[in-house]
Amino acid sequence: MKAIMLMFDSLNKRLLSAYGSDRAITPNFQRLKERSVRFDNFYVGSMPCMPARRELHTGRYNFLHRGWSPLEPFDDSVPEILKKNGIHTHLVTDHKHYWRDGGATYHSRYSTYEFIRGQEGDAWKGVVDKPEYRYESGEPEEIKQRRIASRVQHQINVQFMQNEDDHHLARTINKGLEFIDTNHASDNWFLQLECFDPHEPFFVPEKYLKMYGIDDPSQFDGWPPYYFVTESTERKSVIQKYYMALLTMVDAYVGKVLDYMDRYNLWRDTMLIVNTDHGFLLGEHEWWGKNIMPLYNEVANTPCFIWHPQYGCAGESRQALAQTIDIPATLLDSFGLDKPADMQGVSLLPVLRDDTPVRDYALFGYHGCHINITDGCYVYMRAPVEQGVEGLYEYTLMPTRINRRFTPQELQGMTLHPPFSFTKGCQLLKVPAESVMTRDADRFGHRLYDLADDPTQQTQCHDESVARKLCERMTVMMAQSDAPAELYPRYGLNDVHAPLLGLDPHLLPELAGFAPQVRYGLFALLQHLEGSGQNALAARLLSVSRADWTTENLWAFVQNEVPEEQHQSVYYKMALEMRLD
Numbered sequence: 358m359k360a361i362m363l364m365f366d367s368l369n370k371r372l373l374s375a376y377g378s379d380r381a382i383t384p385n386f387q388r389l390k391e392r393s394v395r396f397d398n399f400y401v402g403s404m405p406c407m408p409a410r411r412e413l414h415t416g417r418y419n420f421l422h423r424g425w426s427p428l429e430p431f432d433d434s435v436p437e438i439l440k441k442n443g444i445h446t447h448l449v450t451d452h453k454h455y456w457r458d459g460g461a462t463y464h465s466r467y468s469t470y471e472f473i474r475g476q477e478g479d480a481w482k483g484v485v486d487k488p489e490y491r492y493e494s495g496e497p498e499e500i501k502q503r504r505i506a507s508r509v510q511h512q513i514n515v516q517f518m519q520n521e522d523d524h525h526l527a528r529t530i531n532k533g534l535e536f537i538d539t540n541h542a543s544d545n546w547f548l549q550l551e552c553f554d555p556h557e558p559f560f561v562p563e564k565y566l567k568m569y570g571i572d573d574p575s576q577f578d579g580w581p582p583y584y585f586v587t588e589s590t591e592r593k594s595v596i597q598k599y600y601m602a603l604l605t606m607v608d609a610y611v612g613k614v615l616d617y618m619d620r621y622n623l624w625r626d627t628m629l630i631v632n633t634d635h636g637f638l639l640g641e642h643e644w645w646g647k648n649i650m651p652l653y654n655e656v657a658n659t660p661c662f663i664w665h666p667q668y669g670c671a672g673e674s675r676q677a678l679a680q681t682i683d684i685p686a687t688l689l690d691s692f693g694l695d696k697p698a699d700m701q702g703v704s705l706l707p708v709l710r711d712d713t714p715v716r717d718y719a720l721f722g723y724h725g726c727h728i729n730i731t732d733g734c735y736v737y738m739r740a741p742v743e744q745g746v747e748g749l750y751e752y753t754l755m756p757t758r759i760n761r762r763f764t765p766q767e768l769q770g771m772t773l774h775p776p777f778s779f780t781k782g783c784q785l786l787k788v789p790a791e792s793v794m795t796r797d798a799d800r801f802g803h804r805l806y807d808l809a810d811d812p813t814q815q816t817q818c819h820d821e822s823v824a825r826k827l828c829e830r831m832t833v834m835m836a837q838s839d840a841p842a843e844l845y846p847r848y849g850l851n852d853v854h855a856p857l858l859g860l861d862p863h864l865l866p867e868l869a870g871f872a873p874q875v876r877y878g879l880f881a882l883l884q885h886l887e888g889s890g891q892n893a894l895a896a897r898l899l900s901v902s903r904a905d906w907t908t909e910n911l912w913a914f915v916q917n918e919v920p921e922e923q924h925q926s927v928y929y930k931m932a933l934e935m936r937l938d
Contacts, residue, residue, distance in 0.1 A: 368633035385612035409634035416685035416702035424724035478507025737827035877934035
């Protein structure tokens, strides 16, 4: 048995021809669809990048206990299990997070690995006199400085990638093909060929941009904002075209892998999985990116294609619910190995065979934000009912974040916690959570979407019987995952009288007379003014605001009354609160 997992990052399913879209040029994804089984109800689990990859190793949810993290000492790693059972595992990737503090235990689980340098601000080429980069946003300073450093390094790196053959996507795929060239006649191997594209920055050779009418590559620097859409229709279209151009380049290299499947007739004895960690919002729901908004299906419902030589079924689609944690169990099953006792995912081979359902529900989310559940027909999003991160913890024996170690200050509040059911008897560090994403995660409220009547999730559903059923199942699945005890009150799950839908008006009783969207925007503006010592202006806002105000009244107050240099920060904070629908 042989297997290839061709993985991309931030792949938007709704732009692929294989899923019925004609917006982007993706003929090789269409070709892939005709040679494999397409999954229509495939969902993420733990978000975003490294939480998803931890699931790909362990086959279990981690977002209930931890945010971004390395593999823990007690984690079962499927590539390592395969390796220990005589199956050579090889990783080829340009995903730089594997070599940062928050992902540094993944690559060494494989038999061999190759890292392609230069992607997304990878600390690759050393240039002392760095270019200047102007970046203004209302984001917290730590995030802002991290973005600036990454973008400056990206400007340096791309100077060394003048031709398409130098592009990190081309080099990554070509190194994967080199492994296939060397080992196609051998048995018992697994190749994880993982590309960071089409994740931002949207760095695209000119020939692909020209396919979308972009003749001047300098129109956009490739970095979409990670918050609400403020751009004009024309500017929004330019950003979308850059993503689609990069997606077309991705498609071309998907074609190269399919060519190798054909060249060596690997279809007869090699499993092929093509997947992504999550999708990406390109202006849908008036948002860019991911992370701080509700986990809409543009991010959560992802493309997945699987070919298994024993099951065939090329060109067919499957409706059975599946998600990221099921891929490890599927790999182990395909190689004839038993899954570990702590693995929650299930093998998808019955789905491949005849669309036999293997799970009734899928749980997904970010640590401390909405806990989401779907049965494939509805999506229910349960928000915290408490503001802030007080009482929220991360459980770990590997205290690192995305690009740094935990600080001594963060660890000063640490205590030891008894073992969870999956930690193999290990106690853990219980560390108070510190996250920009979770600090105001209550702002969006509980939500329910009917995917049959409203597949693009434009209008919230108000069927409380459905919400109750999904909420009850969510609680069961959390218990099965040995979720920390503090999560139940944080999400109001131990209060039978807690609202099932909408915003909890008790969160802002002093502003209860305003419509929800205006209420939360007004709250954010008042917080900014009072926090920055502009008390007179805050008092003026309270004196002139009225219950019949609309969002336009709020924007006008900022434009006319708040100093211009504060507009970016104020708009950012207000829009986070106001994007309620």
